[in-house]
Amino acid sequence: MNNGTLRQRYQKLKAEADRRRKASEEAPGAKIRIGMATCGIAAGALETKAAFEKEIAARGIQAQVQTVGCNGHCYAEPCVVIDHPDSGFPPILYPEVSPGKATMLAKLFLQGFDPRLEHILGATVENDMIPAVADFPRFHLEKRVITQKCGKIDPEDIYAYIAEGGYAALTDCLQQRPEEIIAEIKAAGLRGRGGAGYPTGNKWELARGAAGSEKFVICNADEGDPGAYMDRTLLESNPHQVIEGLIICAYSVGAAKCLIYVRSEYPLAVRIIRTALGQASDAGILGESVLGSDFAVEVEVFEGSGAFVCGEETALIRSIEGHRGMPKHRPPYPALAGLWGCPTVINNVKTLATIPPIVTNGADWFRQIGTQNSPGTAVFSVVGNVTHPGLVEIPMGTTLRSLIFDVCGGIPGKKAFKAVQIGGPSGGCLSEAFLDTPIDFDSLTKAGAMMGSGGLVIMDEENCLVDVSRYFLEFTQKESCGKCTFCRIGTHHLLEILGRLTTGDGSMEDLDLLQGLSEDIKAGSLCGLGKTAPNPVLTSLRYFAEDYRAHAQEKRCPGLTCRALMTYYIDLAKCAVGCEACVGVCPVEAIFTTSNRKKGIDQEKCVKCGECRVVCPPEYDAVEKVSPPGLAPLVERPAEPRKQN
Amino acid sequence: MMISLTIDDRQIQVAGGTSLLKACLDSGIYIPHICFMEESDRSPASCRLCWVEIEGHSWPVTACTVTIDHPIAVKTDTPAVRHLQRSALQLLLSVHRVECKKCPANRQCVLQNIARFLEVGLKPGRLQRRLKEPDVDGSHPYLDHYPNRCVLCGKCIRVCRNHDNRTALTFAGRGFHTVIRSFGRFDSDTVACDSCRACVEICPVGALVIREA
Ligand SMILES: Cc1cc2nc3c(=O)[nH]c(=O)nc-3n(C[C@H](O)[C@H](O)[C@H](O)COP(=O)(O)O)c2cc1C
Ligand code: SF4
Numbered sequence: 001m002n003n004g005t006l007r008q009r010y011q012k013l014k015a016e017a018d019r020r021r022k023a024s025e026e027a028p029g030a031k032i033r034i035g036m037a038t039c040g041i042a043a044g045a046l047e048t049k050a051a052f053e054k055e056i057a058a059r060g061i062q063a064q065v066q067t068v069g070c071n072g073h074c075y076a077e078p079c080v081v082i083d084h085p086d087s088g089f090p091p092i093l094y095p096e097v098s099p100g101k102a103t104m105l106a107k108l109f110l111q112g113f114d115p116r117l118e119h120i121l122g123a124t125v126e127n128d129m130i131p132a133v134a135d136f137p138r139f140h141l142e143k144r145v146i147t148q149k150c151g152k153i154d155p156e157d158i159y160a161y162i163a164e165g166g167y168a169a170l171t172d173c174l175q176q177r178p179e180e181i182i183a184e185i186k187a188a189g190l191r192g193r194g195g196a197g198y199p200t201g202n203k204w205e206l207a208r209g210a211a212g213s214e215k216f217v218i219c220n221a222d223e224g225d226p227g228a229y230m231d232r233t234l235l236e237s238n239p240h241q242v243i244e245g246l247i248i249c250a251y252s253v254g255a256a257k258c259l260i261y262v263r264s265e266y267p268l269a270v271r272i273i274r275t276a277l278g279q280a281s282d283a284g285i286l287g288e289s290v291l292g293s294d295f296a297v298e299v300e301v302f303e304g305s306g307a308f309v310c311g312e313e314t315a316l317i318r319s320i321e322g323h324r325g326m327p328k329h330r331p332p333y334p335a336l337a338g339l340w341g342c343p344t345v346i347n348n349v350k351t352l353a354t355i356p357p358i359v360t361n362g363a364d365w366f367r368q369i370g371t372q373n374s375p376g377t378a379v380f381s382v383v384g385n386v387t388h389p390g391l392v393e394i395p396m397g398t399t400l401r402s403l404i405f406d407v408c409g410g411i412p413g414k415k416a417f418k419a420v421q422i423g424g425p426s427g428g429c430l431s432e433a434f435l436d437t438p439i440d441f442d443s444l445t446k447a448g449a450m451m452g453s454g455g456l457v458i459m460d461e462e463n464c465l466v467d468v469s470r471y472f473l474e475f476t477q478k479e480s481c482g483k484c485t486f487c488r489i490g491t492h493h494l495l496e497i498l499g500r501l502t503t504g505d506g507s508m509e510d511l512d513l514l515q516g517l518s519e520d521i522k523a524g525s526l527c528g529l530g531k532t533a534p535n536p537v538l539t540s541l542r543y544f545a546e547d548y549r550a551h552a553q554e555k556r557c558p559g560l561t562c563r564a565l566m567t568y569y570i571d572l573a574k575c576a577v578g579c580e581a582c583v584g585v586c587p588v589e590a591i592f593t594t595s596n597r598k599k600g601i602d603q604e605k606c607v608k609c610g611e612c613r614v615v616c617p618p619e620y621d622a623v624e625k626v627s628p629p630g631l632a633p634l635v636e637r638p639a640e641p642r643k644q645n
Numbered sequence: 646m647m648i649s650l651t652i653d654d655r656q657i658q659v660a661g662g663t664s665l666l667k668a669c670l671d672s673g674i675y676i677p678h679i680c681f682m683e684e685s686d687r688s689p690a691s692c693r694l695c696w697v698e699i700e701g702h703s704w705p706v707t708a709c710t711v712t713i714d715h716p717i718a719v720k721t722d723t724p725a726v727r728h729l730q731r732s733a734l735q736l737l738l739s740v741h742r743v744e745c746k747k748c749p750a751n752r753q754c755v756l757q758n759i760a761r762f763l764e765v766g767l768k769p770g771r772l773q774r775r776l777k778e779p780d781v782d783g784s785h786p787y788l789d790h791y792p793n794r795c796v797l798c799g800k801c802i803r804v805c806r807n808h809d810n811r812t813a814l815t816f817a818g819r820g821f822h823t824v825i826r827s828f829g830r831f832d833s834d835t836v837a838c839d840s841c842r843a844c845v846e847i848c849p850v851g852a853l854v855i856r857e858a
Pocket of ligand 1: 191192193194195196197198200221222223224225309310311312313346347348349351352453527528529
């Protein structure tokens with residue numbers, strides 16, 4: 001292979017990318033960058049974009065509207081960065097830009113040079129005028145390796161990626177021997193981000209050394225955990241970094257064919273990947289001769305049908321082969337005998353996206369981030385009772401406390417922290433005692449949870465851990481492939497027992513049964529789904545024993561969540577005479593007026609939707625929750641006044 | 646190449662490459678199992694009954710998935726092994742309609758045999774019995790399927806080659822609701838299910854029966 005040609009080919013692409021970037025930067029007028037990943041679109045980014053475009057055209061303002069991916073601040077979507085050099089201000093990040101706000105900003109900032117400081121989040125660069133977002137805890141505690149370019153570049157423009165240095169790592173790699181690359185990845189200590197944390201370099205080495213001329217690399221973008229969206233966001237915001245990692249992997253293990261296995265429920269991600277692959281082919285980065293070298297590689301997209309178990313590698317392979325997605329016993333591991341029996345590397349989206357930065361910056365740089373045994377960063381999609389949910393990337397070793405309270409702003413509404421569920425349906429529920437646990441593969445496993453693929457649910461005191469476990473078991477039972485005895489039947493019993501606890505029909509013996517059955521399912525199941533499905537139950541039984549005991553013994557739900565065990569009542573001392581706020585929202589007309597013109601709830605009719613509690617004006621705050629329901633004071637409905645005919 | 650194994654207190658010689666389960670069964674050492682079939686190369690390992698303990702492993706493993714390539718010492722009767730076997734059997738029984746007298750498999754039924762071997766009754770222990778609806782699936786032109794007898798070992802799927810050399814049976818549904826189902830076209834001239842009966846014969850629990858005319 002001629003390294004000179006390779007470098008020239010890359011230089012040519014880079015020069016073109018730089019030229020385009022410069023032209024765009026030097027174009028007169030403002031640049032408006034709108035986050036248009038699924039999270040942005042769901043929050044109304046399309047309407048925001050239309051509003052900007054309409055107003056710009058109507059006012060004859062010189063400005064370009066650009067689309068970028070997600071910057072991780074999902075709580076603030078639609079996010080818009082306005083770079084308006086003529087105004088003298090640095091680029092500014094605006095949160096929650098509705099079409100109305102867009103119209104206002106076009107008029108007042110783009111045309112009137114007034115940035116409306118009351119609406120900003122901060123400047124995206126350091127400056128003397130406006131606080132920069134980088135100084136906020138969220139920004140300076142984060143460490144962006146995988147998501148570094150997300151939200152900054154247009155995911156549908158390969159040159160935007162190349163201008164940021166993209167595909168330089170691949171160019172580097174093609175000038176090295178595959179063994180050297182694998183050695184570097186091993187030295188970096190990278191562990192798979194798909195959940196189990198298997199060392200990536202070792203996996204590649206196994207596949208490289210495996211017999212067989214035909215090999216495959218599969219990018220696992222199945223992402224089936226409820227509430228997790230890291231992989232989707234990454235693919236929607238910067239697909240090329242994943243594709244670059246994929247090609248480097250293929251070159252390293254000697255594969256000529258790659259697949260991206262992405263769930264078809266991710267239509268935007270699928271479209272963006274296809275666009276990216278098309279552009280990479282056109283640029284000579286994919287195909288017969290990658291960047292003019294003698295390495296040939298093809299990448300195909302495979303759309304999975306959204307079964308959680310198909311994220312498990314052997315089931316994933318079965319489903320590509322045209323069968324029902326059911327796992328097989330390992331070994332043999334796919335790295336030795338995978339797709340069509342050929343050596344196959346399966347890596348998670350984030351694992352692959354970590355490869356180019358490691359190649360560019362070196363193993364030592366990577367090892368400086370994170371901990372000894374879990375180098376690098378972790379990406380989490382944080383959801384639940386937290387002030388700033390969204391996508392965050394933090395160095396491994398950050399404590400749960402710092403992630404929840406510093407990076408994500410803590411628990412809203414003066415409520416107390418109760419639990420954090422980490423690792424999705426395979427993970428565990430940890431209590432306050434674990435807040436100082438560092439987030440890394442080994443510490444979390446030790447606590448009974450799991451890194452998982454990055455779902456993190458934060459719960460305040462008004463959550464019931466029995467009900468949370470029931471929720472996860474409902475998911476795993478529905479998603480169990482049905483192949484093996486323990487998972488298929490065992491999780492069904494777990495779900496039933498948890499169900500009866502939440503309705504007050506359980507007993508203390510049930511807690512024993514839960515524990516024993518969970519241990520058996522863990523020990524006896526065939527694949528990771530069954531082996532980890534009891535984790536939410538086992539951890540909550542251990543760390544939230546009081547929740548279980550209260551349900552079983554007192555028929556009481558301490559989190560005031562299980563509907564059969566709690567009720568609402570109106571505190572007559574707080575209720576305001578004549579206020580009717582709750583009456584209209586009750587869907588079943590359970591609220592009546594008492595004899596002294598306050599309100600009461602007819603417990604017979606009430607369906608416990610909680611709407612009255614939401615609308616009760618904060619200055620009265622009269623609607624209370626109690627468990628068990630018998631504690632609610634009895635309020636008599638006055639006799640119906642006689643109808644006058 | 647022959648490899649010598651220590652199974653409990655016996656020494657046996659087996660050909661390298663065999664599965665541990667087959668090696669034991671061939672030497673007359675019984676290990677409970679349902680889904681294992683001698684002819685197929687890779688066991689589905691789905692019934693989760695053939696537990697054994699291998700020296701050096703901290704936890705029981707399924708014997709059908711262990712390929713013999715070096716000498717090992719195996720225990721087939723430890724407390725952990727028996728615990729998992731009884732637990733798996735109880736789970737299977739918890740979704741099984743135990744009406745042996747009415748079942749064509751009575752006296753040859755694998756569940757009866759395993760229960761006897763493990764010295765337990767045909768009862769689900771502390772688990773509540775949960776059955777599926779409907780009790781009989783009569784959608785196949787010749788066969789009746791009894792989901793509340795079925796243990797989902799999948800042997801019927803693996804022996805059925807009657808339809809252009811492809812199986813006409815499959816797993817359907819997920820989780821607790823997983824069942825065996827037939828699919829495809831059943832023209833009486835192209836399909837000879839009534840004379841083949843491979844699936845009926847291999848079913849270890851009497852879940853597939855030829856419908857009486
Ligand atoms: C039930 C189950 C679901 C899984 N789902 C995913 C998934 O959605 N994405 C993923 O990357 N890995 C998933 N995995 C892990 C994969 O089997 C595999 O370990 C991973 O893709 C390997 O990539 P890595 O080494 O880069 O982590 C799942 C595993 C199990 C048991
Ligand atoms: S553990 Fe569950 S998902 Fe995995 S093979 Fe067994 S039944 Fe299927």
